[in-house]
Amino acid sequence: MQQPQELRAALLGAGIIASSHLEAIASVGGVSACAVADLDQSKADELAQQFGLRSYSDYRTMLREEQPDIAVIALPHFLHKEASLAAIAEGAHLMLEKPMALSTLECDEIIGAAQRANVRVMVGHTQHYIAENIEARAWVRSGKLGPLIMIQDNRHLPYYRPSRPAWFLDKALSGGGILANLGTHSIDKIQWLTDSSVARVSAATSYYGDRGNVEGSGMIYLRLQSGIAATIVQSGYPGEIRDETELIFAEGMLKLATGRGLWISRGGPYEPLPVPATATPFERQYHELTTAIREGRETDCPPAYARGVIGVLEAVYRAAETGEEQSLELLSDSPSTQREEYC
Numbered sequence: 001m002q003q004p005q006e007l008r009a010a011l012l013g014a015g016i017i018a019s020s021h022l023e024a025i026a027s028v029g030g031v032s033a034c035a036v037a038d039l040d041q042s043k044a045d046e047l048a049q050q051f052g053l054r055s056y057s058d059y060r061t062m063l064r065e066e067q068p069d070i071a072v073i074a075l076p077h078f079l080h081k082e083a084s085l086a087a088i089a090e091g092a093h094l095m096l097e098k099p100m101a102l103s104t105l106e107c108d109e110i111i112g113a114a115q116r117a118n119v120r121v122m123v124g125h126t127q128h129y130i131a132e133n134i135e136a137r138a139w140v141r142s143g144k145l146g147p148l149i150m151i152q153d154n155r156h157l158p159y160y161r162p163s164r165p166a167w168f169l170d171k172a173l174s175g176g177g178i179l180a181n182l183g184t185h186s187i188d189k190i191q192w193l194t195d196s197s198v199a200r201v202s203a204a205t206s207y208y209g210d211r212g213n214v215e216g217s218g219m220i221y222l223r224l225q226s227g228i229a230a231t232i233v234q235s236g237y238p239g240e241i242r243d244e245t246e247l248i249f250a251e252g253m254l255k256l257a258t259g260r261g262l263w264i265s266r267g268g269p270y271e272p273l274p275v276p277a278t279a280t281p282f283e284r285q286y287h288e289l290t291t292a293i294r295e296g297r298e299t300d301c302p303p304a305y306a307r308g309v310i311g312v313l314e315a316v317y318r319a320a321e322t323g324e325e326q327s328l329e330l331l332s333d334s335p336s337t338q339r340e341e342y343c
């Protein structure tokens with residue numbers, strides 16, 4: 001039987017996350033990387049040498065000359081929209097890093113352009129592809145611990161360390177601080193674990209970072225369409241690093257430490273649960289995207305879903321600013337939100 005032609009991927013942005021993409025592309029069959037572009041040519045050159053790619057400083061030149069099947073967009077958030085539109089204009093499918101864009105309006109532009117060009121857009125909501133998250137979701141779906149009642153998600157990561165690129169701390173370039181960057185992971189994780197979308201949001205934020213103008217913490221209270229209540233507590237101030245999600249059911253509890261493990265309690269202390277080994281999250285993302293491209297279907301994480309995450313983030317900031325609960329039902333005026341799929 002004839003093998004399908006290998007898909008060619010070009011990477012926009014040679015920053016911190018770039019090598020995770022290139023390593024995954026190198027280990028997933030049916031796709032290979034051809035080129036990388038970064039405004040800082042030395043960063044592009046370094047990755048190009050390591051992975052055997054052509055190197056560019058201008059991503060538009062790279063897209064035009066390389067004509068890749070897939071554009072991998074790993075750029076600062078304020079460039080997600082313009083880079084997506086440039087890649088779509090060259091006919092490329094997208095692996096677009098999270099968060100999808102700075103606003104739902106920007107997401108709508110990307111979705112519209114992709115629909116007109118008939119290309120797939122996969123937003124890198126990595127949480128869906130992490131082994132213990134997948135296992136936790138299977139427990140939720142099984143009903144073995146009775147109905148899921150509430151979730152508390154805690155993330156603590158010193159956010160202002162000197163190594164953090166400056167754009168992350170400039171609201172106009174990043175869209176926000178810890179909540180735009182890591183809060184979107186938590187919003188996504190909660191919706192995806194529960195197969196339910198956020199209906200209402202209350203939030204408080206603070207601004208005590210020693211540089212930049214973005215929030216350094218957030219406390220969010222969510223009510224999901226299913227009635228489940230959830231809290232997200234995130235701090236970027238000095239303290240112990242933490243990334244834990246507790247799921248509280250009528251007949252027990254799960255503790256999920258993404259990247260570290262999953263534990264269960266049916267009344268006593270937490271005990272570890274076995275988590276089947278899988279490919280890395282980035283490998284799973286590329287497997288899903290390349291399969292969707294070959295099958296001519298949406299990926300299991302379509303852009304309408306990722307747009308919904310940005311809609312919740314917008315509601316979080318509005319709730320923090322006004323001190324008033326925000327209702328997503330009232331805010332969701334776009335057809336793409338009404339068609340949200342939960343993957």
Ligand SMILES: NC(=O)c1ccc[n+]([C@@H]2O[C@H](COP(=O)([O-])OP(=O)(O)OC[C@H]3O[C@@H](n4cnc5c(N)ncnc54)[C@H](O)[C@@H]3O)[C@@H](O)[C@H]2O)c1
Nearest residue numbers: 013014015016017038039040074075076097098099126165
């Ligand atoms: N899925 C995940 O778990 C995960 C983890 C980390 C980062 N991310 C996301 O990946 C994206 C990139 O994050 P990062 O940490 O790699 O950031 P980074 O700042 O390390 O990398 C961004 C790169 O883009 C380059 N750049 C800036 N403007 C450019 C332009 N006009 N043309 C070409 N290159 C340009 C910069 O020089 C830099 O090398 C963000 O969306 C971030 O939220 C996702």
